Amino acid sequence: MRVIAIANQKGGCGKTTTAVNLSACLAQLKKNVLLIDLDPQGHATVGVNVKHQELSKTMYNVLTSKAENKARLDEVIIPISDNLDLAPANIMLSAIEQELSGKPGREAKLTQAISLMVTNKTYNYVIIDCSPSLGLLTFNGLRASSELIAPVETGFYSLHGISRLLETVNLIDKQLNYKIQVKALVTMFDRRTKFSHEVKEEICKYFGGKVYKTLIHNNVKLKEASSYGMPVIAYNKRCRGAEDYTMLAKEVVAQAKAKKIITKDVQANAAEQQTENAPVQPKEQEMPVKKGAVFTFHDADAQKVEIAGDFNSWVGSTEGQMENIEKGVWARVLHLEPGKYHYKFVVDGKWIIDPKNPKVERDFSGNVNSLLEIK
Ligand SMILES: Nc1ncnc2c1ncn2[C@@H]1O[C@H](COP(=O)(O)OP(=O)(O)OP(=O)(O)O)[C@@H](O)[C@H]1O
Numbered sequence: 001m002r003v004i005a006i007a008n009q010k011g012g013c014g015k016t017t018t019a020v021n022l023s024a025c026l027a028q029l030k031k032n033v034l035l036i037d038l039d040p041q042g043h044a045t046v047g048v049n050v051k052h053q054e055l056s057k058t059m060y061n062v063l064t065s066k067a068e069n070k071a072r073l074d075e076v077i078i079p080i081s082d083n084l085d086l087a088p089a090n091i092m093l094s095a096i097e098q099e100l101s102g103k104p105g106r107e108a109k110l111t112q113a114i115s116l117m118v119t120n121k122t123y124n125y126v127i128i129d130c131s132p133s134l135g136l137l138t139f140n141g142l143r144a145s146s147e148l149i150a151p152v153e154t155g156f157y158s159l160h161g162i163s164r165l166l167e168t169v170n171l172i173d174k175q176l177n178y179k180i181q182v183k184a185l186v187t188m189f190d191r192r193t194k195f196s197h198e199v200k201e202e203i204c205k206y207f208g209g210k211v212y213k214t215l216i217h218n219n220v221k222l223k224e225a226s227s228y229g230m231p232v233i234a235y236n237k238r239c240r241g242a243e244d245y246t247m248l249a250k251e252v253v254a255q256a257k258a259k260k261i262i263t264k265d266v267q268a269n270a271a272e273q274q275t276e277n278a279p280v281q282p283k284e285q286e287m288p289v290k291k292g293a294v295f296t297f298h299d300a301d302a303q304k305v306e307i308a309g310d311f312n313s314w315v316g317s318t319e320g321q322m323e324n325i326e327k328g329v330w331a332r333v334l335h336l337e338p339g340k341y342h343y344k345f346v347v348d349g350k351w352i353i354d355p356k357n358p359k360v361e362r363d364f365s366g367n368v369n370s371l372l373e374i375k
C-alpha cells in the first residue's frame with residue numbers, strides 16, 4: 001500500500017482536483033484506492049458527489065479521542081465506484097485541532113487509524129486530500145504518508161510559503177527516521193504563456209528536479225466536472241484534464257516500479273503507536289507555527305547564507321542563519337509583528353538585496369535595502 005498526501009498550504013493550487021482525479025484515474029487502472037478527505041471544507045467529498053451535510057460518520061469520528069464518537073476508518077468508508085472508496089469529511093473535522101490540543105499521540109492519529117483499519121479489501125493506494133494549512137490535520141496526513149505530492153500552480157506567488165511545507169516534512173522525517181518522498185506537480189499550466197514556462201522552471205529549480213513530468217494544464221472541464229461532483233474521466237474522458245490526470249496516474253504507478261517506495265512506514269508508525277507517549281512526540285514549540293515570514297534564497301555555490309535586517313538589529317550570524325533545505329535552496333522563517341522591515345542577505349560575507357523582491361528602499365546613508373511589509 002502506498003500512502004500519498006496531497007498537500008500545500010497555499011489555497012486553491014489544485015490539491016482537491018488532484019486528489020479526486022488521481023484517485024479516479026488510479027482506480028481506472030484497476031488499482032484499489034481509498035481517498036481520504038482530511039479537509040473540513042469537505043471538497044473531495046463533494047467532488048465525488050457525496051452530500052457532506054448528511055453524513056453520520058466522517059473522518060472526525062476516526063480522529064476524535066472522545067470514546068462516545070469514535071469510529072474505525074473502515075466504519076466511515078463509502079464506496080464510490082469500481083475500485084474507489086471515500087473516507088469523507090465535513091465541517092465537523094474543524095473541531096479536531098482544538099479537541100486534540102495537548103493530547104499525547106495527536107500527530108499520529110491518522111497513521112494509527114490506517115493501520116487499525118479492518119477490511120478484507122487490500123488498498124493499493126491511499127490518497128489524502130489535505131487542507132490549506134499546516135496545522136494538526138495536515139501534520140497527521142503527512143505523517144501517515146510515505147509520499148507527498150505538492151501541487152504548485154503556475155501563478156504569482158505560487159512558491160510562496162512552500163519552504164514551510166518542506167520544513168514540516170523535514171521535521172517529520174527527523175521524528176520518524178525515514179524520508180517522505182516529496183515531488184511537486186505543476187498545475188494550471190498554460191503552455192501559451194511565457195510566464196507559465198518561467199514559473200515551471202522556478203518550480204523545477206526549487207524542488208531540485210523532483211517534479212512530475214506530467215503537467216496539469218489549465219482546463220475548464222476540470223472545474224465543470226467538480227461542480228457536478230464527478231471526476232473528470234467520468235465527465236468528459238477526452239478532454240485535456242482527463243488526459244493529464246490519466247498520465248499522472250500512470251507516472252505515479254510507474255514510479256513505484258522504477259524505485260521501491262517505502263511501504264514499511266505504516267507498520268513502523270503503528271508499532272510506534274503502541275506507546276502513545278513515545279519520546280518521538282514533538283514538544284509543543286516544535287509544532288509548525290501559524291504565522292511567519294518565509295525568506296528563500298537560491299544559490300547553488302553559496303556556503304553560508306544569512307539574513308540581516310531591522311528585525312535582528314542587522315546581525316545575521318546569530319539570529320539570521322538560513323538553512324540549506326535542498327541543494328542550492330536556502331530558507332528561513334522569521335516570526336514578525338505587522339510592520340515595515342528592511343533587510344539584506346549575507347551570502348558568504350557579501351551583502352546583497354533579495355533578487356526575488358522588487359521592493360527596495362534607500363536608508364538615510366543612501367544604501368539600498370529590500371523592503372518587506374507585513375500587514
Ligand atoms: N488544472 C485546472 N484547470 C482549471 N481549473 C482548475 C484546475 N485545477 C483546479 N482548478 C479549479 O481551481 C479551483 C481550486 O482548485 P482545488 O479546489 O483543487 O484547489 P485546492 O488546493 O484543493 O484548494 P483548497 O486550498 O481550498 O483546498 C477549483 O475551482 C478547481 O475546479
Ligand SMILES: [Mg+2]
Pocket residue numbers: 015016017039043130131
Ligand atoms: Mg482542497
